[in-house]
Structure formats: C-alpha cells, structure tokens
Amino acid sequence: MAPSFLASRVTLLALLSATTFYCLYKSRRLKLASREVAFAFRNPKLIYITQTGTSRTLAYRLHKLLVSKGLIFDLVDVKDYEPEDLSKETLVVIVSSTWEDGKPPPIAKFFVDWIEESVNDFRVGALLLSKCKFAVFGVGSGAYEEKFNAVAKGISKNMKALGANEVVQLWEGDVDGGGLGKTIEAWGEKLIGVLKGGVQENGLVACGALEDESDSEYVDVSDDEESLENGEELEVIDLEDLAGKGPSRKSRNVAEVNGAKTDGKKEMVTPVIRKNLEKQGYKIIGSHSGVKLCRWTKSQLRGRGGCYKHSFYGIESHRCMEATPSLACANKCVFCWRHHTNPVGKSWQWKMDDPLEIVNTAIDLHTKMIKQMKGVPGVVEERLSEGLLPRHCALSLVGEPIMYPEINSLVDELHRRRISTFLVTNAQFPDKIKLLKPITQLYVSVDAATKDSLKAVDRPLFGDFWERFLDSLTALREKCQRTVYRLTLVKGWNADDVDGYFKLLSLGKPDFIEIKGVTYCGSTATSKLTMENVPWHSDVKAFSEAVALKSEGVYEVACEHEHSCCVLLARVDKFKINNQWFTWIDYEKFHDLVASGEPFNSSDYMAPTPAWAVYGAVEGGFDPQQARFRKERNHKSNRQSTT
Structure with missing residues (x-):
C-alpha cells in the first residue's frame, strides 16, 4: 500500500475522530447548559x-x-x-x-x-x-x-x-x-x-x-x-407637600367644565388625589366618597378565610363592602395605610353629594368589582353569588366618615337595605358622635394614652385635639349600641403604657376593646416606621392580658385572630353568659330592631361566639371551614415574617 494512501487514511480517521469528539463535546455542553438553567430556575x-x-x-x-x-x-x-x-x-x-x-x-x-x-x-x-x-x-x-x-x-x-x-x-x-x-x-x-x-x-x-x-x-x-x-417610595404623593404642585390652570378649567366646582365650593377629590387613590384600587364616588374591594373580601370569596371581624362578630367577609362618604381626615397618622394621599381638614368645606346617590353608586361599583372576580382561581361560585348582595358595610377607609354632614341619612339608606354598619371615627368630632343615629357597631380609634404620644402618633390638625379626644370617648358612653375602642399598637410609640390606656376605659366604658398590631406601611418622609415597630402577635396578646388583668374582671380576653395580629377584649357582665361568649351579632335581629323605631341596646342583638374564635383555641381565630393560605412577605428587616 502506497505511503501516500496510508497517510490520507490516517488524516481522514483523525478528522472523523475530531469531528465526533467535537459533536459529543458540544452536545455535552448544551446538556450542561440546560441543566444549569434548570438548576438556576426552578x-x-x-x-x-x-x-x-x-x-x-x-x-x-x-x-x-x-x-x-x-x-x-x-x-x-x-x-x-x-x-x-x-x-x-x-x-x-x-x-x-x-x-x-x-x-x-x-x-x-x-x-x-x-x-x-x-x-x-x-x-x-x-x-x-x-x-x-x-x-x-x-x-x-x-x-x-x-x-x-x-x-x-x-x-x-x-x-x-x-x-x-x-x-x-x-x-x-x-x-x-x-x-x-x-x-x-x-x-x-x-x-x-x-x-x-x-x-x-x-x-x-x-x-x-x-x-x-x-x-x-x-x-x-x-x-x-x-x-x-433603600426602600424608596414608588410615586406616592404626600398631600402635605402638594403646595404649588396642584393641577395646572388648564386642568383646573377642564375640571370646572366637568363640574369640579359648583356654587363656589370645590370638590374634595382633586385630579392629583384621584390619581393616587385610584392607583391604590379605590373607586371614587362623586366628589368626596370612595369604595374599595377589601383583600379579605377576595380571600373569603376564594375560601381562604375572613377578616378579624368575621372571627369576632360573625360578619361574612365576602359580603362586606368597604366604603367611606368622606375621603378627608383631621389627622395625619404615622401609620396611615395611604400615606396621606387624601385631603385633610378640620371642617366640611367641599361640595356635598346626595347620600342616596353615594349608597347606590357604592353598591353598584362594589358589585362590579365582585363580578370581576368570576373566573379567578379558587373563587367559590356560591360565595360569588352571595357577594353580589352585600350585607355589611365597613365605613372605615381612608378619611373620616363622620365628617360627612349627611352621615345619618347615609346610615339610614344602608339599614333600609338591611346592610349592617361598622363605622370608625378618629375621635376628633365629639358632637358628631353625640348626634349619630344607632349603627351596628361604633369604633373610636384610641391611638395613644397621653396627650404627647397622641400628638406624635396621630399628628392632629386641631389645637385642642386632646380635649376633643377625651370628649369623644365620653360621648361614646352615652351610645346604647355596641361600642369599641380600637388600639393600634406601634412598638416604640404607644405599646407600653398599660396604665394610661386603662385610665381611658373609664371615660367611654366601651363594650369591646380591639387591640391590633400596626400594619407596616413603608417608610416615607412623613412616616419613619420600620418593621421593628411592628409587634408580634405574642406582644399583642401580652398587652391585652395586662389590660384585662388591670380591669379586675370588668374585661376579659374573649377572641383572637392570629392572622391579623388582633385580639378582642369584651365586657364580662354583658357578653359572657354561663361561661359562654356572645360577641357575635344577630344581624337580622339588629335590622328588625332598627325598623321598629323602639329603643334598644347592644345586648338585644348579640349571638354566641363559636369555639374556634374564642381566645386560646387551637385555630387561632381562623374559621376551620376555610382553607388557610400562607403568603410569603419580603420586607427589609432583620426579622422574619410569620404571615
């Protein structure tokens, strides 16, 4: 065999071997690359x-x-x-x-x-x-x-x-x-x-x-x-900083053409405020009201549990409408969920919408938002149908609902539709509290126990805020329907003064005391709260037990909702009968009492509390008929989230 022929064969074999090796190498590299991607991204x-x-x-x-x-x-x-x-x-x-x-x-x-x-x-x-x-x-x-x-x-x-x-x-x-x-x-x-x-x-x-x-x-x-x-804000406007940053002359003229000013009175919701609130999921009603679909409403529509009011008072969270007739407020609380993307004021100075129109529009918008939940994974068809007919109204969104001059007429419209009312006031309008008609449950926010701490936490507009606060608590005592002190605990601000809070109990003598850990809302120029200011559920329980002990048997810890970091104290003489708690509400009985026009009190429409909602139950206040869904939270903090 000629040497040249042998050489060519050797060269060919070497080339084939090299090609085979390269193909195997490239194939292996591709497999390794895909494995690396699969490993990196689960x-x-x-x-x-x-x-x-x-x-x-x-x-x-x-x-x-x-x-x-x-x-x-x-x-x-x-x-x-x-x-x-x-x-x-x-x-x-x-x-x-x-x-x-x-x-x-x-x-x-x-x-x-x-x-x-x-x-x-x-x-x-x-x-x-x-x-x-x-x-x-x-x-x-x-x-x-x-x-x-x-x-x-x-x-x-x-x-x-x-x-x-x-x-x-x-x-x-x-x-x-x-x-x-x-x-x-x-x-x-x-x-x-x-x-x-x-x-x-x-x-x-x-x-x-x-x-x-x-x-x-x-x-x-x-x-x-x-x-x-660094936790910087995402396009949130603080109303305290809006001076000189309002709508242009052109936008104001357009607003006036569209009815933003009538009879010389301006609308409460300016274009800037509207934009910020709508970004947060609010549906604006008329010129000063709003409605929003609560996350707990969405949760119970999907069988994932209701809010603490479901555990404490038996509301159906999937049939609860969250609304307010006034987006304005007289405080600028450091823990405000909306970081003051709403107006502030000490009196009603805006155009006023009709209460019937507010209620009709609120129900219409709420119903549309419920309908949009159709087809969402996990939504229970029966609950969706029920959700289209709201039975409860939480008058507790951003703002101070009691500022609205026609609040009594609005409450009447809700009750006429047999929709219960849970109204929260910031305790700066005692005269309004005195004039308020019977509602299902009236809350007063008790955010601090002393004048200095209240000023630091609530940052009220009124110079006589402390006197107004005390008068509001006293006015609460004269109400015959269910009354509540709502305490929001902020570690480092108001979570240590058990004696001070106890002294305030004698003024209003509320039926219930809700004690809740503050919800972290992010840090801004107007609020420097961090996750370190958020108490654990164990902290809230310890504080609640200390208040109950201080009351010497007048109040006991009745319920808890661990998911919301919230605990309920109730008056023993009214709501504990034969060692059974009666913190829940007979809503049909309440509406019958309202319709009768006869005087009635909080004991007339109470109902027994289920065992799973009672303090110390293994369920922690979570309805066993619901399926707990645990979310992962990622906050910048040295602490780990338990939600």
Missing part, C-alpha cells in the same frame, strides 16, 4: 394573556423555541395562574396582549390588578418578588398610540417595583406591523442568550432593536435595585 413559567388567540399562538411559538434549546418552561394560560404564587417563582416569561382602551382582557384582569394593587398597597414589601426574574413581550396595536401595549408596560413596571429583575427588556409587538412570529423568535433568542449566560454581565441587561443584532443597547439596572433596597 419550574420556570411562560404565561400568556390573550383575548383573540394571537398571544397564545405567539407563546406556543416561543415555547417551542425554548424547548428546542433545552429550556423547559411550564406553558400557562393566565386564567389558570394564581398571582400570589409570583413570590415563589424564580423565572417568569409573560406574553401579554392589551385589549380595549389599554385594559387587559377580562380573563386577565385579576392577575394584572393583583400586581398593580400590590405595588400600591404599603402592607406589601417592595421586595415581594425579589427572587423572581422575568421578561415581558407585549402584543398590541400601534393604532392605539398612548394605549399601545399598556398592559405589558404596566406589568413590567409593576413587577420591577415589587423587586423582580427584568432580564430582557420589554418588547412591544405591533399586530399592525406584521412579522410578529419572527419578532418573538428573535426576542426569544435574546432571552435564551441571557439565560445561558452569554449576554448578561456586570448588572447590564441586553435590549434594543430585535431585527438588528448589532444594534443592541445596554441598560444599567443596578441603580433601580439599589433604590428598592
């Missing part, structure tokens, strides 16, 4: 939001591309996804359409609203989604101009505000431009590059024109992450 999700099917088709195309690269995602229709699970996700890719008027498709409204409301609810930590990486591809029509891809943009913005890390910049696909299939595949290739470690580096995220690989840009996200770590 059960990644590809969620699509669709109305006509376009986004679903694009999501399937993207899913096929990802799988071809060894990246296995769960493909999920948004209607089947629980948004509360976002805090547990490590990687989420969303393909989202925008429907009419910049709104999401109806089937995705709960998902989109949940994310937005979480951003604007200061009880939710700014790092709720800090473990989650995400990317969003929007699908919309450029013909809608400023509403183009509004849903996708909103999801991207709000997920970042909750601490999630956007690994590939949002892409706004235009159905009018054509080529969406190729566009999402090009975007998908960029996503794959990031996930496999080939694009993202030094805190920079690749983004830019998808059609031109050489035209990539880099956006530094490190500053955004640092801002979240």
